[in-house]
């Protein structure tokens with residue numbers, strides 16, 4: 001989940017941030033020396049006069065310098081890479097640290113004319129000032145992280161079909177070739193992959209080194225550990241449409257089949273679905289095999305196939 005630090009308004013900088021929310025770029029202008037100051041502060045950065053007031057500017061400028069960050073500058077700022085970090089010199093003479101958007105690396109040239117792009121980055125309406133080429137048709141961006149949509153919980157819906165453990169025919173009727181509806185979606189980002197690498201000790205570069213994985217790996221970037229994607233099952237809520245009743249104990253007995261047929265690149269959204277593959281009486285109770293498949297959203301081929309064995313006693 002992208003959770004980048006957000007700007008914190010101060011009394012002095014609030015007009016700048018509020019201006020962006022309202023679609024305006026406000027810079028401080030000094031009435032003593034007629035020059036402009038950025039970032040917002042108490043006094044003019046040229047003559048130190050405190051006679052500064054916010055005025056609206058167009059945001060047009062030129063690219064002063066830039067760099068292509070292929071790995072995050074800080075873990076907090078991870079994703080998506082590469083990031084086109086830049087300094088733009090506005091026509092008023094002030095320089096702004098920013099990110100270029102809507103441009104290919106090959107389009108970027110120091111000294112090129114640029115124009116502002118208002119990027120909405122959080123639900124509370126916070127807007128960051130980004131820039132793009134003067135000829136690019138882009139004015140606004142919505143970068144608010146897509147929260148995985150929780151499956152709608154309809155409390156008025158009919159309760160899930162209840163099947164007693166003693167109801168042999170009822171249990172067999174749950175076995176199906178049809179999968180359940182999809183679960184909620186979950187973002188697997190580099191930060192999560194790094195956490196799992198640390199926890200598991202598996203920090204093979206294909207998972208943790210975006211630069212090397214981009215150059216040498218077969219997938220053009222890092223991928224999640226299969227085991228990580230497998231355990232994320234717990235965060236993917238499924239409505240199987242039934243509920244087994246009348247047991248005293250239910251245990252996860254492991255897996256009959258576990259496969260990782262396709263990779264989950266860092267930055268992918270995943271979701272899952274499941275079906276009851278078989279139910280049978282065994283010596284210790286009743287054993288259900290639940291085929292749980294996890295896919296990258298939009299991908300036909302599963303990333304994880306896991307035939308979970310659940311033992312009811």
Ligand SMILES: [Zn+2]
Nearest residue numbers: 030033044047
């Ligand atoms: Zn001044």
